[in-house]
Amino acid sequence: MDLQLKGKTALILGGSKGLGRGVADALAAEGVAVALVARGQEGLSRAVSEITSRGAKAAGFAADLANWPSIEDAANAARKQLGAIDILLNNSGGPPPSGVAGVSAKVWEEQFNAMVLPLFRITDLLLGDMRARKWGRILNVASMSVVEPIATIGVSNTLRSAIVGWAKTLATETARDGITVNTLLPGPIATDRTVQLSRAAAARENISVEQAIKRSADSIPVGRLGTPAEFGAVAAFLASPLAAYVTGSLIRVDGGAIRSV
């Protein structure tokens, strides 16, 4: 299927690896020029050279979501180099594992400023161009944990729900301008973040990391973790003109892990 994405431009936050990289690869394969944002220059350079070696257009911009001026500079540099942004992937790092009771105000504030607020601000920065062109795609990465909260990642459950409320409101505000806003809910997908959370689970429960990962895989109806490529394929469809009638939605990419309808 031709996703009709050729010639578009995407800004991918957290694009050097994991879910963001999966989305970057899927869009680049459809002829989208991808601007990748992450903190580490090495990971960015590796991703850009792998994507460009396949004949696609890509550029990396080092910036930290917790430092707004660096993100604003990265977005403006990306627009200058690749042109107006048609597709924005609002993605971030994840918070450290914990419950919610007793989490300090400092942690709540720091995580809000790294995972939530910069996504709202960068969207506002890019909406003007999308409105002027009467076309845009805003895709947010949240988590299955906004539907079925996970006890060990309380900060994630809580702050990502703010993204869901914001996204639903925004979808209505932008719908007449040809801009869709959708939120992806990944279940366990094989990335460094999953290994990091499995390490924490293994330490808590005195089991090996492999056992923690296997237990997670066994608990998913499809019997395995997902791949960044599978996540990227769903995102690429939602980013395409073919998905013009899908907006304000939460889309699960979780192998059936959420048990409710």
Ligand SMILES: NC(=O)c1ccc[n+]([C@@H]2O[C@H](COP(=O)([O-])OP(=O)(O)OC[C@H]3O[C@@H](n4cnc5c(N)ncnc54)[C@H](OP(=O)(O)O)[C@@H]3O)[C@@H](O)[C@H]2O)c1
């Ligand atoms: N994988 C899953 O199963 C899963 C499930 C549900 C939700 N999620 C959530 O989805 C998001 C992405 O997860 P992932 O699995 O793709 O993680 P990952 O493999 O660790 O990749 C995270 C990406 O974000 C970048 N990043 C992290 N912190 C950043 C910051 N402060 N500023 C700019 N870039 C930053 C990383 O690069 P640098 O480190 O170089 O900055 C990297 O490119 C996370 O919020 C995670 O909690 C993941």
